Amino acid sequence: MPDRYNILAVPELEILISREQIEQRVNALSAEITRDFSGQSIIFVGVLKGAAIFLSDLIRGVQLDAAFDFIGVSSYGNRPTPAQELSTGWDSTGEVRLTKDVDQSLIGRNIILVEDILDTGLTLTFLKKVLQARQPKSLRVATLLDKPSRRKQPVKADYIGFVIPDEFVVGYGMDYAEQYRNLPDIRVVPRLV
Numbered sequence: 001m002p003d004r005y006n007i008l009a010v011p012e013l014e015i016l017i018s019r020e021q022i023e024q025r026v027n028a029l030s031a032e033i034t035r036d037f038s039g040q041s042i043i044f045v046g047v048l049k050g051a052a053i054f055l056s057d058l059i060r061g062v063q064l065d066a067a068f069d070f071i072g073v074s075s076y077g078n079r080p081t082p083a084q085e086l087s088t089g090w091d092s093t094g095e096v097r098l099t100k101d102v103d104q105s106l107i108g109r110n111i112i113l114v115e116d117i118l119d120t121g122l123t124l125t126f127l128k129k130v131l132q133a134r135q136p137k138s139l140r141v142a143t144l145l146d147k148p149s150r151r152k153q154p155v156k157a158d159y160i161g162f163v164i165p166d167e168f169v170v171g172y173g174m175d176y177a178e179q180y181r182n183l184p185d186i187r188v189v190p191r192l193v
C-alpha cells in the first residue's frame, strides 16, 4: 500500500517554538553546562541526524574544553512508515541497534549525549546503556525537546530545552520523512485524520 506522505508547504505548518525562543533557551543550556562542568572537559555525542543542529548551536555556547562526536541508531522490526509515525508515533518493538559508533574512546571522560527529542525513551535507554559500558567518568543527557506524555521507559534528561505536548514536530534538525530538517523554527505537522 503506498504511503501517504502528506508533505505540506512550510507556511501551512504552525510554529510551535520560534527561532528566537530556541536561541535564547539553547544559550541558557550552554551556560548551565559551562557552570556545571567548570574546569573540566566534555565530549558531546549527538544522535544522528536530528540532533546535529541543536548540537552545533549548543557547543558553540559552551566555554570549556569540548569535543564532539556522533552516534547513529535505527529501530528494528515494526519501523513505522512516515504516515504511521505521524498518526501513532514511534511505536517500534523497542529494539534499537547502532548504525554508527563514536570515533573516540570515552573512558574516563565527561559525556553529554545530545538528542533532538525524547519521546518514548526507547532510543535513549538503549544509548545510555551503550555509552555507560564505555566507562565514562560521567554521562548526562541533553535533549532539545521532551514529550513526557509518550514515555514507555523511565528515562530522564539532565538538560531539557522545552517540554512539549504530544504533537509531531519538525524543523531545527527534526524531520518528517527526511523533510523539513533545515527549517529554523520548530513547527507542527498536523495529524492525518
Ligand code: IMP
Pocket (backbone or CB within 6 Å): 050, 090, 115, 116, 117, 118, 119, 120, 121, 122, 123, 124, 167, 168, 169, 170, 174, 175, 176
Ligand atoms: P524515542 O525512542 O521514542 O524516544 O524516539 C526518539 C526519536 O524519535 C527522536 O530522536 C526522533 O528521531 C523521533 N521522533 C519522536 N518524536 C518526533 C517528532 O515529533 N518529530 C520528529 N521526530 C520525532
Ligand code: MG
Pocket (backbone or CB within 6 Å): 050, 175
Ligand atoms: Mg526521525
